[in-house]
Amino acid sequence: MTKKIPLLILGAGIAGMGAAWKAKTTGIEFKIIDISDHAGGMMQTEYVQGHTLDQGPNSCVQSPTYLNFLKYLGISNQVVKASAQGKKRYIFQKNGVKSVSAFKDILLGNWISTGGKLRLLIEPFRKKGTANDETVYDFLKRRIGKEAVKLLVDPVLGGIYAGDIKKLSALTVLHSMKIGEQRYGSLFRTLLNNRSASRVITNIQGGFSTINYAFEAKFKDECLLGHRVECITPLTSGFEVVVNGTRFLCDRIVSTLPTHVLAEIISSSSLKSHLNKLSYAPLCASSYSLDKDHSAISGFGILIPSTLKKTIKGILFASDIFPGRAKDGERNMTVFHSTPQNEDSINSELEEILGTQQTYLLAQKTWLNAIPQFEIGFQDWKQHLYKTIPEGMFLAGNYLGKVGVSDVLESGYNLRL
Numbered sequence: 001m002t003k004k005i006p007l008l009i010l011g012a013g014i015a016g017m018g019a020a021w022k023a024k025t026t027g028i029e030f031k032i033i034d035i036s037d038h039a040g041g042m043m044q045t046e047y048v049q050g051h052t053l054d055q056g057p058n059s060c061v062q063s064p065t066y067l068n069f070l071k072y073l074g075i076s077n078q079v080v081k082a083s084a085q086g087k088k089r090y091i092f093q094k095n096g097v098k099s100v101s102a103f104k105d106i107l108l109g110n111w112i113s114t115g116g117k118l119r120l121l122i123e124p125f126r127k128k129g130t131a132n133d134e135t136v137y138d139f140l141k142r143r144i145g146k147e148a149v150k151l152l153v154d155p156v157l158g159g160i161y162a163g164d165i166k167k168l169s170a171l172t173v174l175h176s177m178k179i180g181e182q183r184y185g186s187l188f189r190t191l192l193n194n195r196s197a198s199r200v201i202t203n204i205q206g207g208f209s210t211i212n213y214a215f216e217a218k219f220k221d222e223c224l225l226g227h228r229v230e231c232i233t234p235l236t237s238g239f240e241v242v243v244n245g246t247r248f249l250c251d252r253i254v255s256t257l258p259t260h261v262l263a264e265i266i267s268s269s270s271l272k273s274h275l276n277k278l279s280y281a282p283l284c285a286s287s288y289s290l291d292k293d294h295s296a297i298s299g300f301g302i303l304i305p306s307t308l309k310k311t312i313k314g315i316l317f318a319s320d321i322f323p324g325r326a327k328d329g330e331r332n333m334t335v336f337h338s339t340p341q342n343e344d345s346i347n348s349e350l351e352e353i354l355g356t357q358q359t360y361l362l363a364q365k366t367w368l369n370a371i372p373q374f375e376i377g378f379q380d381w382k383q384h385l386y387k388t389i390p391e392g393m394f395l396a397g398n399y400l401g402k403v404g405v406s407d408v409l410e411s412g413y414n415l416r417l
Contacts, residue, residue, distance in 0.1 A: 001246050001247065002246075002247045002248075002249060003246060003247070003248050003249070004248075004249045004250070005029060005030065005031055005248060005249075005250050006028060006029050006030065006250060006251050006252065007023055007028050007029065007030035007031075007250060007251065007252045007253070007254065007417065008030065008031055008032075008033060008239075008241055008248060008250045008252075008253050008254070009023070009030055009031070009032040009033065009253075009254045009256070010032075010033055010229055010253065010254065010255045010256060010257050010262075011032075011033075011034055011041065011255065011256035011257045011397070012032050012033070012034035012036070012039035012040065012041065012215075012223065012225065013034075013039075013040060013041020013042060013043065013256060013397075013408075014040075014041065014043060014211075014405055014408050014409045014412075015041075015256035015396040015397045015398070015408045015409065015411050015412040016032055016034070016039075016041070016254070016256040016396070016412060017039065017069070017211075017215050017409065017412065018069070018396065018408075018409040018410060018411065018412025018413035018414075019032075019254040019256065019394075019396055019412035019413065019415055019417070020032045020215075020219055020222060020412075021069055021072060021412075021413055022412070022413045022414075022415060022417060023417055024219065024222070025072075026417065028417055030222055031222055031223075031224050031248075032219065032222050032223055032224065033224045033225075033227050033229055033243055034223075034224075034225050034226075034227070035226070035227065035228045035229075036225065036226070037225050037226045038209075038212055038216070038225065039212045039215045039216050039219075039223065039225065040056075040208065040209060040211065040212035040215075041056070042056035042057065042367065042370075043056050043057055043208040043209065043211065043212060043405075044056050044208070044209060044365070045206065045207030045208055045209035045210075046287075046362075046363045046365075048287070048362045048363050049289070049327060049362060050326070050327030050328070050330075051287070051289060051319075051325065051326055051327055051330070051332045051362055052206065052207045052324075052325040052326075053207070053287040053318070053325075053332065053334070053362060053363050054203070054207045054208050054318065054334075055285050055287070055334075055363065055365035056208065056285075056365075056367070057208060057405050058203070058316055058318055058321075058334060059082065059201050059202065059203055059321065059322075059405075060201070060202050060203065060208075060404065060405035060406055061199045061200065061201060061202075061404055061405075061406055062079075062199075062200040062201070062202050062406070063406040063410070065406065065409060065410050065413060066405070066406040066409055066410075067079070069409060069413070070204070070211070072218070073211065073214040073215060073218055074214060074218070075204065075210060075211070075214045078204050078205040078206070078210060079202050079203075079204055080202060080203050080204060080205055080322050080324075081200060081201070081202050082200075082201040082202065082203075082300075082321045082322065083320070083321060083322070083323055085298055085299055085300070085317075085320045085321065086201060086299070086300045086320070086321040087101060087299075087300070088101050088298070088299025088300060089101050089299060089300050089301070089303075090297060090299060090300075090301070090302040090303070091111075091151070091152065091155050091302065091303050091304070091305070092155075092302050092303070092304045092305075092308070092310075092353050093111040093151065093305070093308075094111075094308070095110065095111060097297055097302055097353065097354075098111045100152065101299075106120070106148075106152065111151065112147060112148065112151055112152075113147060115147070116145060116147035116148055116151075119144065119145030119147065119148065120144050120145060120148045123143050123144050123186055123187055123188055124185075124186040124188045124189060125186075126142070126143060126186065128181050128182065128185050128186070129142055129181065131178075131182050133169055133170060133171040133172075133178075133376060133377075133379065134170050134171075134376070135165065135166050135167060135168060135169070135170060135376060136153070136157060136165040136166075136168045136169070136170045136173055136174060137149060137165045137166040137168075138166075138170070139170035139174065139177075139178065140153050140165075140170075140174075143181070143186070143187050144187070149165070150305060150307055151305060153165065154305050154306055154307065155303035155304055155305045155306070155314070156303060157173065158303070158305075158306055158313060158314075159303045159313060159314040159336070160403070161173065161281070161371055161373070161374070161403070162281040162282075162283050162313065162336075162338065162370060162371045163281050163371070163373045163374075163375075164306075167373070167375045167376065168373070168374055168375055168376075169374050169375055169376050169377070169378045169379065171379055172374040172378050172379060172401055173374055176190070176194060177190060180193070180194065201321070203321075203322045205324075207325075208405075224243065227243050227244050228243065228244055229241060229242070229243050229257075229265050230242040230243065230244075230245075230265060231265055231267065232253065232262075232265050232266050232267060233267045234267070234268065234390040234392075234393075235249075237251075238250055238251045238252070238392060239251075239252075239253050239390075239392065239393075241253065251392060252392045252393070252394065252417065253392065253393045253394065254393075254394045254395075254396060254412065254415060254417070255393060255394070255395055255396075255397075256395075256396045256397045256412060257397070258280065258369055258372075258397070258399065259275040259276070259278045259372070259399050260275070260276060260278075260280070260369060262275055263275035263276045268388075268390070270388060271388050271389065271390075274381070274384060274385060274388055275385070277381060278372055278373070278378075278381065278399060279372075279373045279375075280368075280369035280370060280371060280372050280373065281338070281370055281371045281373055282338055282339060282366070282367060282368050282369065282370055283336060283337075283338060283366075283367050283370035283371060284336070284337050284338065284339060284340050284364065284365070284366045284367070285334050285335070285336055285364070285365050285366075285367075286334070286335045286336075286337070286346060286361060286363075286364045287318075287332060287333070287334050287335075287361070287362045287363045287364070288332065288333055288334075288335060288350075288359040288360060288361055288362060289326070289327065289330045289331070289332050289359065289360045289362055290330065290331050290332070290333065290357055290358070290359045290360075291329070291330065291331075291357065291358060292326070292329050292330050292331050296354045296355060296357055297317075297354065298317055298320045298331075299317060299320060300316070300317065300320070300321055301314060301315050301316040301317055301333075302314065302315045302353060304353075310349055311337050311338075311345055311346065311349055312335055312336070312337050312346065312349045312350070312353070313336045313337055313338065314335075314336045315333055315334070315335050315336070315350075315353070315354075316333060316334040316335075316336070317331065317333045318332055318333060318334050319331045319332045319333075332362065335350070339366075340364070340366050343361055347359060371398070371403060372398060372399040372403070374401060378401075382400065382401065394415045394417065396408075396411040396412035396415060397411060397412075398411075
């Protein structure tokens with residue numbers, strides 16, 4: 001059987017949703033295909049024993065495009081903003097959990113040496129480097145000193161990208177800082193000259209799966225869920241795409257598939273080889289309940305420097321940030337680690353970090369290919385990718401340089417279809 005359609009969107013995660021929204025509002029006939037029975041990709045929510053648990057993204061920095069999308073879906077009234085507790089941030093050091101909610105916490109903290117603080121303070125007077133790309137570690141060590149990078153930057157960026165800052169590209173991961181150094185001469189002056197409105201961190205009632213359900217309802221005529229894309233073959237004009245044994249002929253394709261998945265189904269050997277050069281970091285999210293009345297730390301979460309060699313990379317106090325997500329009398333938190341671990345091992349580290357308390361594992365989700373690694377050479381890889389893809393193919397997704405929910409949505413919505 002052969003079907004003809006102007007546009008196929010591959011992948012119904014948040015990037016695919018953005019592309020579908022653009023196509024629908026501009027009057028383009030299309031189908032959106034996903035191997036899962038549900039839209040959302042990594043945006044998945046579980047409901048366990050009275051707890052609401054996001055197992056992929058846990059929050060979203062609000063943007064006008066994101067809010068307009070929720071309005072289009074009819075769920076803008078269900079946005080939940082982070083509570084005041086969400087402003088409290090912590091880092092675990094050798095001498096315990098330390099607050100890093102404000103710059104004064106760093107200057108007054110006993111976890112960084114006087115020399116390390118002075119090195120941080122003289123950053124505006126350091127000579128600027130070249131515009132060439134360098135690792136995040138090399139860039140920031142040059143700007144703020146090795147100690148601050150090891151104790152502060154490593155856990156923060158490690159928590160976002162689940163990667164090694166000695167490999168990550170500064171020009172990609174810290175683009176505005178890298179460019180700002182060349183323009184203003186320092187990071188502090190860059191921050192002063194690029195001040196913007198405070199970031200508004202949000203989620204949505206019922207977790208991110210609420211978006212998935214609303215999308216499926218709004219786009220029910222366009223969704224082909226539970227369908228596997230088997231092969232993509234560029235033609236002289238357009239593409240042949242085999243889906244669950246059915247042959248589709250289309251003029252254009254939007255691929256939001258992870259690079260390793262697209263590589264499996266694209267017929268071009270050169271494109272296949274290039275896509276496979278990008279690596280992904282694994283991530284495991286374990287959700288725990290704990291007693292609400294316990295004196296444990298509360299706030300946004302706790303990050304752990306890689307130098308401490310812990311299994312746990314970070315802890316997010318989900319129900320502190322977004323109240324109403326835990327069973328009465330309890331809290332819940334998400335513990336992030338790179339690979340599945342024995343529960344006793346995680347509990348031992350939780351006791352060391354949070355103190356003695358009773359925790360209970362509610363759910364666990366492992367993402368083998370969670371976060372793309374933007375290592376040195378990524379910008380060249382990306383440029384070559386755009387030169388290699390066939391005419392009529394468009395790309396969107398978190399592997400293009402930004403991993404936030406709003407950014408990935410916009411990577412699909414901003415395509416010129």
